[in-house]
Amino acid sequence: MRLHKLKATMLAFLCTQLLPISAFAADLVKVSVYQSVSDAGIYIAIDRGYFTEQGISIETVQLDSVSSVVTALASGQVDVAGGAPSAAIYNAARQGIGIKVVADKGSMQAGAGYIGLVVRNTVADQIKSAADLKGRNVALAGFGVGTTNEIAMDEMLKGLGLKESDLALQNLTFGDSFAALASGSVDAAYLIEPLMQSAEQKGVGKILITGDKMYPNQQVAVLLYGPDFATKRKDAAQRFMVAYLKGVRDYNNAFRKNIDRAAIVGLLSKNTAVKNLALYDKMIMPGLDPNGTVNAVGMTNDMRWFFSNGYLKEEIDVSKVVDTSFARNAVQKLGVY
Amino acid sequence: MVEPTNELRILPKASHEPGWRRVVQSHAVMAVASPLLALILWEIAGRLGWIDQRFFPTPSSIIRELLDLISSGELVVHLGWTLQRVTVGFFLGAVPAILLGLVMGLSPTLTAIFRPIIAAIYPIPKIALFPLIMLMFGLGETSKWVIVGIAVFFQVFFSTLAGVANIDRIYLDVARNFGASRWQAYRMIAMPAALPFIFTGCQLGIGMALIVVVVAEQFGTKTGLGYLIWRSWQVFEVRDMFVGLMMVAILGYGIQLAMGALEGWLICWKPHAKTKSLL
Amino acid sequence: MSDRAFKGSAKAASADAKIAIRQLSKSYDLGHDQVKALETFDLSIHDGEFVCFLGPSGCGKTTLLRMLAGLETPSQGEIVVRRQTQDRPLTSMIFQETSIFPWMRVRDNVAFGLRIRGVPRLEQQTAVQHFLDLCGLGQFADAYPHQLSGGMKQRVSVARAFANDPEILLMDEPFAALDEQTKITLQQELLRLWNETRKTVVFITHSIDEALVLADRVIVMSGRPGRPIADIAVTFPRPRLVHELKAEPEFGRQWHQIWSLLGSQPQALPEKVK
Numbered sequence: 001m002r003l004h005k006l007k008a009t010m011l012a013f014l015c016t017q018l019l020p021i022s023a024f025a026a027d028l029v030k031v032s033v034y035q036s037v038s039d040a041g042i043y044i045a046i047d048r049g050y051f052t053e054q055g056i057s058i059e060t061v062q063l064d065s066v067s068s069v070v071t072a073l074a075s076g077q078v079d080v081a082g083g084a085p086s087a088a089i090y091n092a093a094r095q096g097i098g099i100k101v102v103a104d105k106g107s108m109q110a111g112a113g114y115i116g117l118v119v120r121n122t123v124a125d126q127i128k129s130a131a132d133l134k135g136r137n138v139a140l141a142g143f144g145v146g147t148t149n150e151i152a153m154d155e156m157l158k159g160l161g162l163k164e165s166d167l168a169l170q171n172l173t174f175g176d177s178f179a180a181l182a183s184g185s186v187d188a189a190y191l192i193e194p195l196m197q198s199a200e201q202k203g204v205g206k207i208l209i210t211g212d213k214m215y216p217n218q219q220v221a222v223l224l225y226g227p228d229f230a231t232k233r234k235d236a237a238q239r240f241m242v243a244y245l246k247g248v249r250d251y252n253n254a255f256r257k258n259i260d261r262a263a264i265v266g267l268l269s270k271n272t273a274v275k276n277l278a279l280y281d282k283m284i285m286p287g288l289d290p291n292g293t294v295n296a297v298g299m300t301n302d303m304r305w306f307f308s309n310g311y312l313k314e315e316i317d318v319s320k321v322v323d324t325s326f327a328r329n330a331v332q333k334l335g336v337y
Numbered sequence: 338m339v340e341p342t343n344e345l346r347i348l349p350k351a352s353h354e355p356g357w358r359r360v361v362q363s364h365a366v367m368a369v370a371s372p373l374l375a376l377i378l379w380e381i382a383g384r385l386g387w388i389d390q391r392f393f394p395t396p397s398s399i400i401r402e403l404l405d406l407i408s409s410g411e412l413v414v415h416l417g418w419t420l421q422r423v424t425v426g427f428f429l430g431a432v433p434a435i436l437l438g439l440v441m442g443l444s445p446t447l448t449a450i451f452r453p454i455i456a457a458i459y460p461i462p463k464i465a466l467f468p469l470i471m472l473m474f475g476l477g478e479t480s481k482w483v484i485v486g487i488a489v490f491f492q493v494f495f496s497t498l499a500g501v502a503n504i505d506r507i508y509l510d511v512a513r514n515f516g517a518s519r520w521q522a523y524r525m526i527a528m529p530a531a532l533p534f535i536f537t538g539c540q541l542g543i544g545m546a547l548i549v550v551v552v553a554e555q556f557g558t559k560t561g562l563g564y565l566i567w568r569s570w571q572v573f574e575v576r577d578m579f580v581g582l583m584m585v586a587i588l589g590y591g592i593q594l595a596m597g598a599l600e601g602w603l604i605c606w607k608p609h610a611k612t613k614s615l616l
Numbered sequence: 617m618s619d620r621a622f623k624g625s626a627k628a629a630s631a632d633a634k635i636a637i638r639q640l641s642k643s644y645d646l647g648h649d650q651v652k653a654l655e656t657f658d659l660s661i662h663d664g665e666f667v668c669f670l671g672p673s674g675c676g677k678t679t680l681l682r683m684l685a686g687l688e689t690p691s692q693g694e695i696v697v698r699r700q701t702q703d704r705p706l707t708s709m710i711f712q713e714t715s716i717f718p719w720m721r722v723r724d725n726v727a728f729g730l731r732i733r734g735v736p737r738l739e740q741q742t743a744v745q746h747f748l749d750l751c752g753l754g755q756f757a758d759a760y761p762h763q764l765s766g767g768m769k770q771r772v773s774v775a776r777a778f779a780n781d782p783e784i785l786l787m788d789e790p791f792a793a794l795d796e797q798t799k800i801t802l803q804q805e806l807l808r809l810w811n812e813t814r815k816t817v818v819f820i821t822h823s824i825d826e827a828l829v830l831a832d833r834v835i836v837m838s839g840r841p842g843r844p845i846a847d848i849a850v851t852f853p854r855p856r857l858v859h860e861l862k863a864e865p866e867f868g869r870q871w872h873q874i875w876s877l878l879g880s881q882p883q884a885l886p887e888k889v890k
Contacts (some may be wrong), residue, residue: 065571505716530719
């Protein structure tokens with residue numbers, strides 16, 4: 001009897017001591033980022049305390065490919081991730097993995113073509129327009145593995161009456177593409193910022209056309225929620241979105257309206273791979289929709305393109321992958337930008 | 338009278354052994370049965386939900402996918418390209434490796450000149466050289482042959498060198514006493530004496546070639562088992578990826594068996610060629 | 617019996633010898649030390665002579681044979697070997713250990729010397745077949761060495777040397793590793809082969825029996841550093857039958873004489889006497 005009483009007292013003591021702490025403990029959300037400028041919304045929200053405001057603490061991890069992101073999201077190793085809406089996302093959905101596309105994290109809005117075709121300086125006088133690329137060696141990151149880059153290229157070529165096979169396309173990473181352009185192995189390369197600017201500044205190449213003109217408003221990167229985060233932790237997921245969009249709006253204020261620009265540039269240079277402050281004045285900044293809207297129509301077209309090019313075994317219903325409710329609710333709270 | 342306890346009876350073995358034990362001890366049966374058993378366990382674990390089928394699809398679904406890819410003709414194309422790259426790369430690496438290994442093994446001077454260079458390059462992971470090789474040989478087939486060749490070269494070279502170093506001195510004494518020329522000594526003594534070592538090197542080399550080719554096929558190509566694996570992973574088509582992995586495994590095993598048979602035939606002068614115990 | 621003491625022998629190095637050894641010595645460098653294997657000596661061997669070198673282990677007799685085979689060079693002095701013709705090889709050696717090539721069939725092993733010399737195929741085949749038959753290897757011609765017993769392997773080695781048809785045969789304890797019965801059989805066959813060819817033979821052994829059975833002349837060596845201490849003529853008539861020879865009283869007398877010679881040497885007791 002005495003022992004029981006003692007145990008009960010100890011239990012009561014523990015409860016009173018520990019409960020308040022857990023009640024105030026922030027929700028821990030694990031986020032996969034790439035250290036790229038299009039992760040701006042997340043970095044700004046972390047740095048300015050928008051997540052803390054929403055009772056969320058963030059742990060960031062880095063993953064190397066969309067498939068790793070899908071795996072990590074599905075197994076709950078990360079809750080939120082940035083990623084390209086490549087064939088992997090649709091294939092995962094087709095195989096019953098309930099990851100959700102919840103917001104824009106990089107789109108080719110007019111003037112925001114942050115990926116583009118660069119031609120080598122020594123052949124720039126021969127390649128004056130995209131049509132002159134016919135028969136040339138061109139580096140295209142993600143060629144042949146079901147990425148949005150290939151669709152952008154195909155869209156552009158279609159407009160010119162050309163096919164992919166009219167070019168000698170090579171799948172190289174963005175970094176290797178730059179090296180191949182510099183060494184002369186390829187005559188043109190599809191490069192992401194800040195490599196586009198570096199190519200021009202170092203006299204390696206000239207920008208021929210940017211992505212926003214190849215495939216206007218293409219959805220190039222999205223914010224993804226893992227299945228459990230989107231369904232079982234809805235409340236935290238909602239609060240996450242509010243903080244994220246606040247970060248995205250600061251980004252838009254800085255680069256579209258010149259509000260507080262220096263502070264945001266400093267913050268990004270600290271967190272992303274682009275460390276050189278001067279580059280922020282020159283490079284083309286990615287489009288991040290301040291209301292989180294994703295181009296679902298474009299994504300449906302991309303999904304069909306993946307299907308007809310053999311990267312997807314059957315078509316899927318894109319509206320089941322895209323969940324706009326989090327962004328809509330956040331906009332209600334924050335007001336339309 | 339001899340007491341029974343002091344008696345040791347030595348009897349024939351087979352008669353009273355249970356049948357299952359004889360089956361288990363048959364190497365040929367186990368060579369097929371043990372991988373089969375692993376596949377069955379995998380299948381059961383997948384069906385019962387112990388492992389996530391979305392990431393580790395069951396063998397039966399992989400085999401269905403395999404048959405699909407065969408009937409569409411896609412798999413044969415990939416297999417053919419990989420085989421072509423491995424074969425060309427193998428000869429590109431093995432032939433100079435054997436020649437240099439034989440010559441160096443019998444010449445202390447050449448060993449002194451070349452060994453430091455080769456020993457220094459040896460520990461570099463060959464695939465790390467691939468970007469450099471693409472820079473030198475372009476993005477096409479040549480760079481793949483070269484990287485496979487380099488990987489094969491080192492395996493075969495060091496085995497050949499060890500083989501020549503292990504030649505019983507007396508055979509070289511006989512050659513000298515009988516007035517053999519340098520070339521005759523290579524052809525009639527060093528080459529056949531080192532052949533078992535060279536063969537081991539070639540088997541290791543082929544394994545290395547497969548590893549390297551699969552990685553190399555991630556770059557600058559849309560063909561080959563490596564591309565199939567890589568693309569399938571990139572588009573999150575896990576079953577296709579497993580088909581690719583399975584094909585590499587089958588290809589590797591097949592090549593080893595073929596090499597084993599070839600070895601048994603070429604080195605028939607060795608009392609117990611290791612191939613006989615394999616299958 | 618005419619035993620010739622070595623020192624001061626006028627015939628020690630005569631000019632018409634097949635092999636003339638003059639002021640020969642051999643030392644090895646072992647780090648800082650020099651080990652003397654052979655003490656300076658002179659010796660002549662005549663054409664068609666069957667000479668046995670007999671001595672304890674480490675007396676340098678194998679070194680001497682390797683120098684004759686061209687596998688090692690003297691430290692001092694010279695060996696002069698007179699050639700009859702340039703068409704035939706000068707020496708062929710039969711080694712103590714198994715030295716036939718495991719990757720060649722018996723037939724190809726026996727043909728080895730002929731192939732090296734580029735003898736025409738047809739001629740090769742005839743010679744090989746002849747010595748295969750002589751050595752009792754006829755039915756094993758296509759076998760690989762791993763399929764043969766130790767005795768058969770040494771037969772192949774003997775056949776390989778004879779088929780090469782050298783002017784001088786060098787034999788380094790070729791039967792030492794064999795069992796007694798096989799050894800006697802092979803000794804008998806060697807005698808028969810030699811009777812047919814009458815080649816100059818330099819034969820190394822540590823067995824007194826073997827030396828007396830085979831040789832015309834037995835050179836007894838001292839312990840290290842080795843030098844000849846006696847040159848004994850063996851005059852049993854040929855052809856000889858090994859088993860009968862051993863029953864001769866003269867055999868026993870000479871055996872005992874050599875035994876005493878070896879015994880008088882410091883550390884000279886043959887280690888391998890069985």
